Amino acid sequence: MNRFSRRQLVQFVVCIALTLLLAVRFAEPSSAQARTETSGALASQQAIIAATKQIDPECDRFGRCLVNAKMVFASLDVERLTSSLDQPNNYTISGWFSLNWLPAAYPGWQPSNLALGCRSSGCRFSGWRDNFTEEISGRRFWTARFELEAQEADSFFAYPFDQHWVKVLIQSTTPSTDEFIHYIDLNSFSVELAPSLMQGRNSNFKVNYATLGQQANFFLRNASNKAVEAGAAPQQQRDSKSSQNASTDPSEASGKPVESDLIFPVSNDEYISTSISFHLVRRTPAALLMIATPMLLILFNTIMAFHWRENSPASRFGSSGLLTTVSLFFASRVFRPDVDQLVFSDVWFIVVFIVITINNVILVWLFRFYKHRSELKRVGTTIPPAWKTENRLSLISGSAVIGVIAALFLISLTMLRPPAIPIAFLAGNSNHDDVGASVVKVIERHELLPSEYLINMPPGSQRQD
Amino acid sequence: MVSAATGCRSTDQLVAINPFLSRRSAKNSDLNLAEIQASYDQSLSNDHLAVLGSQLTRELILNNYIRFMMASRASATPDILQGNFTSFGYFNAPSKTARNEYCKSTSKFAGAVLIGNIKNEAQSPPCGPGSSTIRIPLGYSLRGFAVPSANRFAQRLDLAALARASQKPDGARWSDLDPSWPKRRIRWLFSSQADFLADLRSVGIKPPARYQLAATYLSAYQNLGNHPDNLLLAPTNPGLSATLEGARFQILPLQTGPEGRTVAATADNLQSYPAQLVKGLYLYLNTKSANSCIIASFADFMLNHNATLMNENNAIPLPPAELRAASLALQNHQRSAPIGANSPTLCKAYAEYTKRNQHTPQQANNR
Numbered sequence: 044m045n046r047f048s049r050r051q052l053v054q055f056v057v058c059i060a061l062t063l064l065l066a067v068r069f070a071e072p073s074s075a076q077a078r079t080e081t082s083g084a085l086a087s088q089q090a091i092i093a094a095t096k097q098i099d100p101e102c103d104r105f106g107r108c109l110v111n112a113k114m115v116f117a118s119l120d121v122e123r124l125t126s127s128l129d130q131p132n133n134y135t136i137s138g139w140f141s142l143n144w145l146p147a148a149y150p151g152w153q154p155s156n157l158a159l160g161c162r163s164s165g166c167r168f169s170g171w172r173d174n175f176t177e178e179i180s181g182r183r184f185w186t187a188r189f190e191l192e193a194q195e196a197d198s199f200f201a202y203p204f205d206q207h208w209v210k211v212l213i214q215s216t217t218p219s220t221d222e223f224i225h226y227i228d229l230n231s232f233s234v235e236l237a238p239s240l241m242q243g244r245n246s247n248f249k250v251n252y253a254t255l256g257q258q259a260n261f262f263l264r265n266a267s268n269k270a271v272e273a274g275a276a277p278q279q280q281r282d283s284k285s286s287q288n289a290s291t292d293p294s295e296a297s298g299k300p301v302e303s304d305l306i307f308p309v310s311n312d313e314y315i316s317t318s319i320s321f322h323l324v325r326r327t328p329a330a331l332l333m334i335a336t337p338m339l340l341i342l343f344n345t346i347m348a349f350h351w352r353e354n355s356p357a358s359r360f361g362s363s364g365l366l367t368t369v370s371l372f373f374a375s376r377v378f379r380p381d382v383d384q385l386v387f388s389d390v391w392f393i394v395v396f397i398v399i400t401i402n403n404v405i406l407v408w409l410f411r412f413y414k415h416r417s418e419l420k421r422v423g424t425t426i427p428p429a430w431k432t433e434n435r436l437s438l439i440s441g442s443a444v445i446g447v448i449a450a451l452f453l454i455s456l457t458m459l460r461p462p463a464i465p466i467a468f469l470a471g472n473s474n475h476d477d478v479g480a481s482v483v484k485v486i487e488r489h490e491l492l493p494s495e496y497l498i499n500m501p502p503g504s505q506r507q508d
Numbered sequence: 509m510v511s512a513a514t515g516c517r518s519t520d521q522l523v524a525i526n527p528f529l530s531r532r533s534a535k536n537s538d539l540n541l542a543e544i545q546a547s548y549d550q551s552l553s554n555d556h557l558a559v560l561g562s563q564l565t566r567e568l569i570l571n572n573y574i575r576f577m578m579a580s581r582a583s584a585t586p587d588i589l590q591g592n593f594t595s596f597g598y599f600n601a602p603s604k605t606a607r608n609e610y611c612k613s614t615s616k617f618a619g620a621v622l623i624g625n626i627k628n629e630a631q632s633p634p635c636g637p638g639s640s641t642i643r644i645p646l647g648y649s650l651r652g653f654a655v656p657s658a659n660r661f662a663q664r665l666d667l668a669a670l671a672r673a674s675q676k677p678d679g680a681r682w683s684d685l686d687p688s689w690p691k692r693r694i695r696w697l698f699s700s701q702a703d704f705l706a707d708l709r710s711v712g713i714k715p716p717a718r719y720q721l722a723a724t725y726l727s728a729y730q731n732l733g734n735h736p737d738n739l740l741l742a743p744t745n746p747g748l749s750a751t752l753e754g755a756r757f758q759i760l761p762l763q764t765g766p767e768g769r770t771v772a773a774t775a776d777n778l779q780s781y782p783a784q785l786v787k788g789l790y791l792y793l794n795t796k797s798a799n800s801c802i803i804a805s806f807a808d809f810m811l812n813h814n815a816t817l818m819n820e821n822n823a824i825p826l827p828p829a830e831l832r833a834a835s836l837a838l839q840n841h842q843r844s845a846p847i848g849a850n851s852p853t854l855c856k857a858y859a860e861y862t863k864r865n866q867h868t869p870q871q872a873n874n875r
Contacts, residue, residue: 105746105819229574230567254597259577261589303816307579464616468597469556477554478590480572480581480854483597484566490600498721 094147094181109304113226116143118233119319124246131202133165134193134209134323138237140171141186146178149223154185155218160212165194171384192390203333204458206251206324208471213317214425225315229255229484234319236491247329251322254471255488259313259341320471334451341370341395342444349402350437356410363406398447405436554593555852557799560606561598561621563701564649564725564743565789568821569598569621575817576809577854583864584857592853594802604703610792611635618797623649625710629863640796642841644807645834647814648824651707651785652744652773654729657756658736661689664770666763667782671712679716682737691736697732699725704741710784732757743787744773745822775824790821795841801851804842805858811835812865867869 084420088109095102095112102108121138142154159168171187178184215221234253239245325333348363414433419426472483561569573596581589601609603622610620611634613688634643653665666685673684673694683698699706708715722728725742732738733756744759761770764782771780778786791810793803810817810824811834818825826834847855 059824099747101746106816107820110820222812229570256595257574261581261583261586278548303575303813303820306813306816307575307582313578464558464599468558469554469595472595472597477593480577480594482570482577482597483595484570485597485599487600500719500721 091145091148093206094145097181106302109302112145112148113222113304114144115223116231117141117213117227117229120235120237121240121321122237124209124236124240124250124321124323126248131205132195132207134195134207135190136193136209136321137190138188139186140189141184143182143184145181146183146222147181152220152223153303154187156215156217156223158214158216159189159191160214161191161193161195162210162212163194167192203325203330206322206454207250207319208322209419210318210320210471213319217386221315224317225257227257227317229257229317229482232484234486234491238492241492243326243329247325248323249326250488250491251324252488253322253491254320254468254483255486256318256320256472256481256483257319257433258316260483261313262478322471331455334455337370337373338395340373340449342398344370345399345402346440346444348405349440356406356413360403360410361398362407363402394447394451398444401438401443409433409436413484512675520789545677554595555596555600555799555802555854556597557618557797557802558597558599558616559619559621559803560601560610560617562603562606563600564623565621566598566600568646568789568818568823571821572810572817573598573806575813576806576858579809580854580857580861582803583861584853585860588710588853588856588860594799594852594854596802602703604699607635607792611639611641615794618794618799619803620647620792622792623787624790626783626786629788629790634790634792641792641794642837644793644811644838645790645792645826645830646789646810646823647779647818647826648701649787649789650744650773650774650781650824651702651741651787652759653741653762654732654740654757654759655746656733656736656738657758658733659738659758661686662758662760664763665760667711667713668763668766672712674708674714674716679718692737694739695735695737696720697722697728697738697742699723699728699740699742701725702741702743707741707785711782726752729757730755746775746819747822751822778824778827794839795845799852801845801847801855804838804845805855807838808835808842808862809858812862 050433091112092102092108095108098106099111102111118141119138120141123136123137124285126132126134140159142157144152146152154171154174158170160166169190171189173188174185175187176183176185191211193211195207195209213224213227215224232255234255236250241249243249344366345363348359350364351359351362354362416426416429468483468485472481558568577594577596599617603624606620607622609615610617629643633639634641655662661682662685669685670680673680676684678693680694681691682694683691694716696716698719699722701724705715720731720738722731728740728742729748729752732740740757748759759773761772762782762785763770764780771777771782772784773781791803791807793807794800797803811831814831815825825831849860
């Protein structure tokens with residue numbers, strides 16, 4: 044028993060020794076690798092800080108070297124924003140997109156890693172064209188032309204007084220671009236519309252206001268992580284990140300500002316997206332033209348046929364119907380995406396149909412009236428002239444048309460009013476998501492115009508504070 | 509009409525509700541009409557809050573809210589984060605307009621971020637007596653007088669002499685401030701982002717008849733070098749030179765007394781700088797708002813990391829005593845409205861964050 048135990052003990056000791064030896068041999072390279080990675084990261088951080096200090100020598104004092112270095116400035120200049128009558132839910136946006144970043148903070152990063160997208164899959168991005176790059180004081184300026192065909196899922200209730208949200212997403216084409224998108228500065232992100240667009244020279248739409256937002260969605264990233272690497276354990280990563288966060292704020296503990304990036308590290312588990320939304324409202328003259336032209340055409344034809352007294356009531360009834368049909372077809376082909384849309388979703392034409400129906404009812408009554416008159420004439424009864432009744436009917440018909448136009452005008456005024464804040468705000472910024480969080484800068488119409496940077500105020504000019 | 513499982517209506521039901529919606533328009537897109545309606549429904553059940561504030565504080569609030577959002581979410585477990593979307597919108601308006609809009613009884617804003625005169629703010633309750641608003645100070649910002657680098661004679665500015673000179677009918681000249689300076693007229697430059705007329709009057713200076721107005725205070729500094737006789741009154745901050753990447757200007761120290769003592773526009777001189785030119789940054793929090801706990805949590809975050817967040821965003825942090833008082837006022841409110849199971853997601857996430865970071869400004873200051 045003793046001998047057996049001694050042999051076992053020797054074997055056990057040898058096993059332990061071998062295990063330890065192997066563990067040390069395998070642990071050495073990994074710890075060395077970790078040390079190399081840490082020192083590499085530190086060296087790169089030092090290089091970034093050194094590059095930032097060239098621009099902001101006091102960044103250390105205020106604890107903002109890393110944040111300043113990583114900050115990305117961007118702008119979007121929209122030249123055209125159009126939508127065709129055939130496909131009113133497809134919008135073509137074209138213009139220039141510009142970036143300004145510190146290449147030392149994003150080594151190897153190229154603008155081709157970014158793309159523009161939209162909410163639905165029916166979205167076509169032209170790619171970046173006419174690129175221009177310049178480097179000034181260590182920062183790189185890059186600008187390029189783009190064209191984006193965005194498809195939105197919209198309802199055309201109240202068309203053509205319809206209002207739409209068109210969302211442009213700044214997307215990454217590689218996973219490493221996420222950090223770049225996260226550091227796009229929302230405050231200084233300039234969204235400008237060309238004056239021709241604001242004046243409606245090349246678009247039927249006006250942009251009431253725009254929003255610029257950043258959205259975080261842990262579940263989206265988590266799902267894509269699972270799809271890409273089945274063995275990954277995001278929860279473990281989260282826990283390790285959370286334990287990093289658990290440390291107290293060294294900035295206030297030491298009394299000296301410390302980089303906030305070191306206090307609140309960006310979680311790799313969050314999927315960050317940046318987007319610009321435009322709230323489009325069809326310009327009032329364009330909308331009125333789209334209503335007034337076809338409506339007047341239809342009403343004119345209907346009423347003209349109604350008042351053609353040389354014809355018999357039956358012929359007037361027939362010609363009214365024929366002219367109405369022709370003008371309706373013309374109106375639908377020219378001013379509406381399709382007949383279906385005109386007939387089933389256009390409140391204005393429903394009203395026109397009512398007027399046409401009233402006229403037709405009057406015509407039927409007129410037919411009966413003339414028939415009754417001929418009966419009276421046949422028996423020799425003295426009757427007043429027919430034109431008196433005809434005039435009275437014309438007056439009734441004209442009043443009805445004026446009433447309808449007045450009602451439409453009032454409805455138009457109501458429909459032109461901008462929506463209340465929460466609905467518009469949410470509609471424009473909810474990315475059809477029910478999880479996540481977003482922060483949004485609301486840009487009003489006057490901020491979308493290219494600004495004059497300096498104005499000479501003449502004597503006596505009063506300015507309201 | 510609404511499916512209990514998904515909260516979505518079918519397209520047919522929608523068409524039945526609204527006769528003007530066509531099936532064709534619903535089919536035109538990859539996302540059908542039911543999805544749009546569902547997203548609206550979901551949006552309405554989300555936690556959304558709109559905050560109104562000055563353009564000058566927008567950078568501070570947007571940057572810090574992103575920090576707050578990310579830090580809170582990083583501490584929360586997935587079961588807290590799921591099934592909710594929180595959106596925070598910052599609407600822009602000058603401080604006076606923002607205050608008037610926010611204080612209306614029908615206001616839909618959950619909060620406002622305002623730049624105010626410290627004395628005026630201390631004297632009156634936010635939005636008048638009986639209001640449900642509490643006011644949280646966040647930090648300070650200074651107004652400064654700047655001249656271009658080409659101006660080699662002005663090394664300080666006597667406010668009293670400038671006030672006297674401004675009363676002259678033909679406007680102030682540099683020689684009115686110091687006889688050794690040139691007899692040229694002062695060319696005033698202001699930024700439309702700040703209430704410069706009130707600032708001038710507050711230090712006894714009569715607003716000039718003719719002046720140049722810049723769209724932003726940064727563009728005012730950039731355009732300052734247009735003429736050597738330019739004098740700019742605008743917001744200033746420690747990182748200005750860095751932000752403008754070496755724009756050439758000099759912020760003049762102010763001579764406040766007859767004995768010639770000067771004070772520079774720096775955070776160290778917060779107490780000695782003319783009080784009229786020190787502006788407080790305040791967060792007005794509507795305690796009756798549906799999602800007030802999100803703004804309260806955000807305010808708590810900004811107070812807990814006040815030095816870091818204010819310095820990083822070019823504002824001056826609160827002195828320790830004021831920070832303690834502000835935290836106390838906020839804690840009193842939070843005690844009256846504790847976070848529960850039905851609270852918005854971000855509030856619960858932030859509660860987790862604070863649990864992990866058992867750290868208060870008082871503790872920091874005691875260290």
